[in-house]
Amino acid sequence: MLRSKSNWKFVTKQNSAQQWMDDSSELSPVIKELLIQRGISSDKEAEEFLMPSIDSLIEPERLASMDVARERVLQAISNNEKILVYGDYDADGVSSTTVLMEALEELGADCTYYIPNRFTEGYGPNEAAFRQAHANGFQLIITVDTGIASVHEATIANELGIDLIITDHHEPQEELPNAYALLHPKCSPDYPFKELAGVGVAFKFAQALLGYFPEQLLDLVAIGTIADMVPLVGENRVLAYYGLRKMSTTKRAGLIALKKQCNMEGTTTEEDIGFLIGPRLNAVGRLQDADLAVQLLLSEDSKEAEELAEMVQQLNQERQRIVAAIVKEVEEIVDVEQNNGVIVVAKQGWNEGVLGIVASRLVRKYDRPAIVLALNEEKGTAKGSARSIPAFDLFQGCMKIKEVFTHFGGHAQAAGMTLPIENINRLEQELSQIIDQELTVEDFKQELLISNTIQLPDINETLIDEINQLAPFGMANPKPKFHIHHKPVDFRQLGNMKKHLKLVFKENPVTLEGIAFGMGELFSSISPKANLSVVGELGINEWNGVRKPQIVIEDMKIDEWQLFDHRGKKQFAINNYLPLHEKHMVLYNTSSNTHPPIPDQVKQMAYDVAFETEEDVEVLYLYDLPPDLELLQKIIKKLKPLCIHVCFYVENSVYLSAFPSRDAFKWLYALIWKKQKLDVKTDLNAIINAKGWTKETILFMLKVFSELEFVKIENGIILLNKSPQKKDLQESTYYQQRVKQLEIEKVLYYSTYDELISWFEKGMGMMDIPKEEITHGL
Structure with a gap:
């Protein structure tokens, strides 16, 4: 197993x-099944899914307040008002910022962009930034990929006389900000698709402003849509599908330079965005201001773009080094032996921007939720990120102890948080209790959807x-x-x-x-x-x-029991087989003293003692041949091991030694009868030369005669018993032991692998666990 x-x-x-x-469909049964799993069960639906069409995209005007937002921007351009695009520091945020900036610049707007610093300002709009924008003469602020929760900031904008247009896709809260216009799919009853990424909403706004479908922006849309991990169905599928095509042939200097850094050639795939492009753009905002990422995407000069791409690459490498260093530190701190339901680690000096990545690494390695916190001892606070396993809703779990946090937000699998340092132990203890109550041992394993x-x-x-x-x-x-x-x-x-x-x-x-x-x-x-x-x-x-x-x-x-064949090997590396199971046992014969070293965590037991034990065993190692075949069958039937390793090594094989026939016994006995006595020292070689027998064979027959009292052996002299009782050779214990040993070696040592499996299965009554197909009803 x-x-x-x-x-x-x-x-x-x-x-x-x-x-x-x-x-009538010509689709293969496998593809039909995959489409059904996606809610598609007709040829028409399949065609729409397999061959996405731009014509299926929804008109931007169906987003609530789109007309109001469009007219306000066009008015600002006409009046030469200064427009600020307020973005976010992740890949979705910087691509959203770039999309709207390009659309505004095409329309001749006096515009620039602003992205808050993750470390000094945190996520989303903030009052200080709005006041600075007012001081700099901005009369219109447009947020992209952020702002839906900025109730206070919207109030500040109104007080300052700044018109605020919010474009966002994050979950709306109970209270919505009082903005001039709010473009959000989930706040638009007439907009049927609710799962656009931030860049998708920005693209819709750009389309409405430009008055045509801006195909040239689709490569940027693909980046934000795929990197932000929104559902790739409906409009997102269409935008990503055509965006990847555009990305493959992009003329943008910034993307060409970035693709060169990633060694990307040919057709661009979603994996290229998810594993190469996205992480590099995200790395900028994780370590410093994200402006550099926007500069790269907006760049029109190839030389400048290459320099910017090199800077992005260096930041990504630095991000990788920082993550690796923190992960190493965390692994030295984590004590999985405590069996806590959650891992909580905290330290002064850790970079807040990468803690989510670190938490994800811990979840993958230890199969349990992880919270990684950076300490600020001056302020007495801990700030960081959390990631969870599929079986545990991290958001709901933490909301049960929300009084622990000063700030908390997130969803089922990921969250961010700030809390007083003195609450860290309480967080770990109470969250572990919640997890222990809700989850089983199996729940801690990652889920694989097949x-x-x-x-x-x-x-x-x-x-x-x-x-x-x-x-x-x-x-x-x-x-x-x-x-x-x-x-x-x-x-x-x-x-x-x-x-x-x-x-x-x-x-x-x-x-x-x-x-x-x-x-x-x-x-x-x-x-x-x-x-x-x-x-x-x-x-x-x-x-x-x-x-x-x-x-x-x-x-x-592997769902069935397994047999591992190490017969005939003098050295057996038992340590190779210890990590995957917990309960190991070595069976040995008390007469043997040639065992290799056995680790402390492996139990050792003689055959006769093993039959009396009640312990469960997962892996059983047979170091010596058993004294009896039936005994071995009974032991294995009782222990029910998942894996059996046969590790026999036989030096003086009985099976390979010639077993004397009855005629051989008769000939030797007749010789003794004739001579009345034999001297082993002088007569043994003559017998060997006459019959071709080995010395061991002759000595075996003499021991059998002695046990049956046909002869008497004294100091190497064989004396005939002239009045023996009539006995069969099989009455000799020595004879029987040799026959038994021969059979044991034949069955367990000299059999083929298939014969050995068959013997174990017959003796154990088949230990197979139910087959996979039956288990899953497939």
Whole structure:
């Protein structure tokens, strides 16, 4: 058995009630199932999803107060009023700022932008910034990707005589700000799509201002939409789809320079945005003012853009170093042995801008919610970020103890917070209690959403091309993960440090390779011919012009018991097998004294004692051959181990030694009868030369005769008993032990791997755990 790292959740079973409506569809069954999982069950809906159309986008005017906002901006441009675009410091915020700035500049507006400093001003509009804008002569402020919660700041703007237009997409609070105009999908009853990113709302505003569809801005829209992880369905899917196309051929000097820094060539994908572009733009605001990121996106000079991109790259590298350093410090602090439901760590001097990333790393490593706080001992406060596991709603959990915080905000999986330093211990204790009450042990494992179980013959390039039509992937449209249950024909470790695992599955005529990055340590936990369940993403591996389907494995497990064969090896590295299970036991024979060192955490037990134990054992190591086959069967039936390692090493094999026949016994006894006595020293070689027997064989027969009292042995002299009782050879205990030992070696040591598995299974009554297909009803 091999346990999975994650909880596997099959989507198929949940959506089994919905059926495809059009029998005439040419879509493959796999694609139909994936579309049904996305709420699509007809050819018309499938066509709209697989081939997104710009014509399906909603008119900007359906956003509430769009006309009012548009007229105010055009009036400001006509009157040459100064306009301030007030943005946010993340990738969505800087791309939103750039979109609106370009639209305003195209219209000839007198405009500039302002993004607050994360460390000195915090998130969103603030009174000081508004007062400074008023002092600088700004009469109109337009927020992008922020402002929906700025009730106080809107009041200040009104007092200063500044008109405030808010464009945002974050969750509206109970009280809305009293702004001149508020553009927000969730505050617009007539706007059917509610999940636009901040840049999506800014784009809609730009479209309304310009009076045409500004296709040239779509590359910026793709960045903010994908990086902010809004659901990639509906309008977001259309904007991301065409935005990525625009990004692939962008003429923007800033994006060209940034793509060069990322070594991006060819078609841009959502993964390029999510893992390369987005993190670099985010890094600027995490470490300093985010103005640099906007400057890069607005840049029209290639030389300037390359210099700015290099600065962004350096900041991203610095961000990576800071994160790595904090993670290292945290790992030295964290004590998972305490079994707390939540990890809470705090320290003076940590960079507040990266604590969310650190918390995410901790969640992935320790499979529990994590809160990382930077201390300000002068103010007596702790400020930081939290991330959670799928099974625990972090927002609701923290709201139960909201009196601990001075500031708190977020959602189910992520949050930000400020609290007095003296409340940190209380936060950890009370949140741990809440988690312990709500969650089970299984809940602490990460959740892996699986689209379907797929058979090897169904996997080919055509299917993978069809799956890729569902891109761009993201929130609400995850990249499909498939489950395969098959016996690998080959598996091996890869990489200099053997960190990765490569598997090959074969079912004629299909061969599928699997690569499991970072799972090299599982090599020792997969037995030959094990039925392996793997989950991963299907793709194409192209090398030297050869294209082959492959699966990038994210998790794996084996549901049945496993047998590991180490027979005949003098050295056995037991430490390789300890990490994945907790209860280990070595069985040995009391007559043996040749065992290698055994770690302290592994229990040692003799065969005769093991039969009396009531302990559960997960992994059983058989270091010596048992004294009895039936005893071994009873022990294993009782212990029910998940894994059995046979580690026998036999030096003086009974099985390989010739076992004398009855005729051999008769010949030797006749010789003794004839001579009346034999001298082992002088007669042994003559017998060896005459019959070709080994010395051990002759001595064995003589010991049997002695035990049956056919002869008497004194000081190497064999004397005939002239009046023996009639006895069968099998009445000799020595004879029986040798026959028994021969059978033990034959069954357990000299059998094939398949024969050995068969023997264990017959003796144990089949220890298999129910199969995966039955477990999940697939």
